[in-house]
């Protein structure tokens with residue numbers, strides 16, 4: 294079963310619920326035939342709230358128009374209308390909000406937040422606890438709740454947002470909030486205040502002017518204001534409105550994809566200062582590690598994604614969990630083990646590893662492998678690996694190959710240059726099945 298394409302950018306028009314109307318009613322008695330006003334105020338409209346949840350991965354479950362419920366109308370006997378129900382919408386961890394129109398969202402205080410596993414917060418995994426200070430400064434991407442995106446984040450602003458900007462609809466405020474904690478909630482549109490019932494109106498000697506949506510009506514009660522139509526005050530205020538672009542932060546610029554034991558973690562350690570766990574058994578990497586590769590002008594983030602096995606798209610091995618991580622990387626580096634089928638090893642020859650990797654990606658999601666790619670031919674130091682590499686060159690076309698010995702760091706500087714070129718180049722090279730000769 295193929296999964297639908299991931300939605301990592303989404304435009305949302307959020308509207309708070311309108312306030313309910315105030316009631317106009319009179320309590321009459323035999324002694325008081327004119328009656329006394331006893332109409333209650335209308336209820337406040339509900340808020341639109343975005344809640345950060347690790348249970349959702351992208352924005353595919355969202356609707357473009359999100360409207361909270363209206364407040365109930367006031368009733369006689371000074372009964373206040375019910376408060377409109379809030380509309381709570383779950384968004385993934387790592388959601389960044391750009392504001393096109395409306396008020397800057399406010400964080401809901403006192404919400405119970407659970408610290409997530411670092412990997413669940415994209416771009417925040419500290420792989421090297423022993424060398425934390427150095428890593429935070431230079432190497433491993435650090436958590437930054439306020440500034441939003443990673444250092445290269447400006448480049449990830451959505452095309453939709455850019456369109457709004459170019460058409461001059463409004464000034465976009467980029468990265469106004471970033472949701473990084475499970476349970477974190479923000480109000481993006483406030484409910485309108487309820488209208489005043491005639492009992493409240495009677496208590497106000499001078500009638501106040503109407504106020505803006507979302508602002509307390511009581512605060513607008515101004516005795517100096519000349520009388521105005523009571524009906525204006527008795528009708529509920531409309532909820533505030535906000536036009537937002539939600540964007541999912543990329544986990545990394547480059548994703549290392551390879552069979553278990555291909556040497557991805559070792560390579561990550563060699564290419565960056567991250568120190569991921571390395572083992573001679575499969576699935577040493579149960580969660581992806583991140584490292585940062587620094588260049589003079591920029592730095593790129595690299596994710597070592599847990600070993601892929603045949604059938605991963607059916608959730609075998611580490612299955613869907615890690616295939617999803619690949620969706621959030623920009624370019625792919627296929628890491629293959631040149632020695633997997635050598636010297637009595639029971640693994641697959643590199644070209645078959647490549648074919649299986651591409652097939653698994655495509656089975657999981659059509660087009661997932663359709664991103665700029667290169668091939669890292671690892672373990673070139675092993676006996677017979679040079680010959681296998683020569684054969685590989687004849688069997689794979691369309692993507693650059695880099696022979697590497699990750700344990701010794703050989704070929705790593707050339708690979709760094711290759712990754713940089715891949716990130717920069719506009720006409721990108723992709724690995725497609727037709728270009729892998731497994732005959």
Ligand SMILES: Nc1nc2c(ncn2[C@@H]2O[C@H](COP(=O)(O)OP(=O)(O)OP(=O)(O)O)[C@@H](O)[C@H]2O)c(=O)[nH]1
Pocket residue numbers: 551552553554555556557558559560570571572573574575576577578579598599600601671672673674675697698699700701
């Ligand atoms: N000879 C040789 N061995 C290597 C090289 N790179 C990695 N290895 C070894 O290969 C084994 C697997 O390395 P890892 O880096 O854990 O492999 P991985 O791809 O991250 O494995 P998973 O976590 O299962 O996905 C370890 O024993 C490494 O020492 C290399 O360039 N040459």
